[in-house]
Amino acid sequence: MSIFHNVETTPEKEIFPNWFGRMIHGEKMTIAYYRASAGSPFPRHSHPHEQVSNILEGELEITIGDETRICKAGDVAVIPSNTVHYGQALTDVRVIDVFSPVREEYR
Amino acid sequence: MSIFHNVETTPEKEIFPNWFGRMIHGEKMTIAYYRASAGSPFPRHSHPHEQVSNILEGELEITIGDETRICKAGDVAVIPSNTVHYGQALTDVRVIDVFSPVREEYR
Numbered sequence: 001m002s003i004f005h006n007v008e009t010t011p012e013k014e015i016f017p018n019w020f021g022r023m024i025h026g027e028k029m030t031i032a033y034y035r036a037s038a039g040s041p042f043p044r045h046s047h048p049h050e051q052v053s054n055i056l057e058g059e060l061e062i063t064i065g066d067e068t069r070i071c072k073a074g075d076v077a078v079i080p081s082n083t084v085h086y087g088q089a090l091t092d093v094r095v096i097d098v099f100s101p102v103r104e105e106y107r
Numbered sequence: 108m109s110i111f112h113n114v115e116t117t118p119e120k121e122i123f124p125n126w127f128g129r130m131i132h133g134e135k136m137t138i139a140y141y142r143a144s145a146g147s148p149f150p151r152h153s154h155p156h157e158q159v160s161n162i163l164e165g166e167l168e169i170t171i172g173d174e175t176r177i178c179k180a181g182d183v184a185v186i187p188s189n190t191v192h193y194g195q196a197l198t199d200v201r202v203i204d205v206f207s208p209v210r211e212e213y214r
Contacts (some may be wrong), residue, residue, distance in 0.1 A: 001185065001187070002185065003171050003172070003174060003184060003185055003186070003187075004171075004174070004176050004178070004182065004183075004184055004185075005182070005183040005184070005185065006181055006182050006183065007181040007182075007183060008181055024159070024183050024185065026157050026159055026185045026187075026207075027157055027187065027188070028135075028157045028207040028208075029136065029157060029159055029205060029207050031159050031161065031183065031205065050133050050134055050135045050136060052131070052133055052136055052138050052205075054138065054203060056163075064110050064111075065110070067110060067111070069111050071111070074113055074114040074115050075111065075112070075113050075114075076111075076112040076113070076114060076131050076138065077110060077111055077112075078108065078109065078110055078111075078112065078131065078133045079110070080108070080110075080133075080134065081134070096161060096203065098136060098138065098159075098205045100133075100135040100136050100207045101135075
């Protein structure tokens, strides 16, 4: 497995409409560098992987379970396994999502 | 366990001399927001946790096993379990390190 990576040279995938991610995988974690444009929603979904969303830029409205927040740079959302979440980019956003275990379907 | 966190309101700990981290823990992962000033080394060490270092700002010289690189914004280093690593901040740096499993000693 490669040790050193660069986000810009990692292929970008459109995971949800207008949500573009660059994925780097380890043995236990996937790191996803996301960008989305203002007004782009992401749908209700859940997965067995724990997810931690690190907001770098912009404003992201996110609902986790029954709790909704508008997250900005410096906000961090910890999404437990199998917990429904959804939301929308209120502005252009940049987010680093980390998952454990690895999102094998994104390799 | 809390879902929503903010980096600025998370207590800062000096993990190595001049390496300051703010830690957010989930069930499977620890997210560490680090800052260090130019010239600050971090010592040779290893741990059973996989680590992924996401460089946000500055230049970080890092050696993993027998490979050395100078990492900049957008560079990502995947450090396997139990692999010796060390390095130094060549400029002021900001890095997000993610670990799995949780760094229980940092709770």
